[in-house]
């Protein structure tokens with residue numbers, strides 16, 4: 258794998274930042290919270306800044322990327338920033354024809370379905386994501402004591418978009434390729450593991466304080482198939498990151514948490530479907546967990562939000578460590594004031 262030619266920057270001293278303390282399984286000064294998709298359409302200042310600029314272009318324009326990343330930190334006082342980017346940014350940067358269509362998601366011009374398609378996939382040269390590296394440099398100068406989370410899509414979730422050609426409810430072409438042509442499948446996931454590793458290496462060398470691997474659609478798989486067809490590739494990606502905490506997240510992964518923890522994770526991300534203490538047990542009992550408020554609960558009255566927060570915080574206290582988050586991304590119609598109140602409420606929970 259190619260590494261970034263940029264010298265590793267000295268990492269800021271954030272040892273006591275509650276997010277990083279909790280990620281280490283130690284006791285933070287308060288319960289830390291951030292939100293997946295905290296930057297984005299729920300914020301009017303985001304919609305204003307993005308007007309007229311495409312999603313991928315916004316991810317590759319450092320000052321814009323920096324400003325969008327900072328917006329939710331300023332507005333909500335969350336305990337971590339997450340780099341404004343997308344899982345398909347490294348594919349696009351490497352020259353794969355992919356676009357992000359508003360309201361749909363990633364759309365791939367030429368789906369990847371044969372050995373020849375896989376052989377044609379380009380490698381990612383770190384210089385192709387230089388704007389991401391530069392955005393991280395700008396962010397580190399601005400963020401002070403707030404940690405910055407970098408991220409990438411896991412090989413399976415990226416493969417699903419490439420094979421299906423876009424978002425998929427059933428992942429039928431993906432699962433068919435996996436079974437009918439296992440050699441092509443493993444070659445593709447190997448390529449994607451390389452691309453993801455390069456993208457995360459650039460981010461870590463540029464100074465992010467943690468990384469999250471998004472295997473958003475892994476929950477579509479049986480445990481047996483996850484272990485055979487996916488886990489070894491995710492494990493290779495995660496094994497290459499030793500400098501910062503790694504969060505491993507997927508949706509609907511209640512049956513996979515043990516295997517995802519084994520594949521590599523310092524923190525295991527959990528959706529809203531199972532209690533956090535149960536999730537921590539399933540993950541082997543030694544890992545801090547991240548989650549797990551149902552994003553749809555934010556549309557209920559605030560009393561209902563508060564009782565869910567108290568329940569989740571109590572379940573989190575029965576785990577090796579808890580980073581509060583939603584169970585998946587912020588929904589676009591969420592009232593941003595509810596998110597701000599939620600941050601304040603989480604900070605007032607006992608730890």
Ligand code: CP3
Nearest residue numbers: 293294295296297341342343344359360361362471473586
């Ligand atoms: O969390 C953050 O605030 C960082 C930003 C972030 C985005 N995408 C920005 C984005 C992150 C972490 C992602 C990851 C991502 N992208 C995932 C994994 C996380 C998850 O949600 O499971 C996936 C599966 C994608 C692919 C993708 N990109 C989808 C499904 C969509 C939504 C399509 C839509 O319009 O409903 C995108 C587009 C996207 N990525 C937007 C944002 C803010 C919306 C772009 C817009 O403003 O129109």
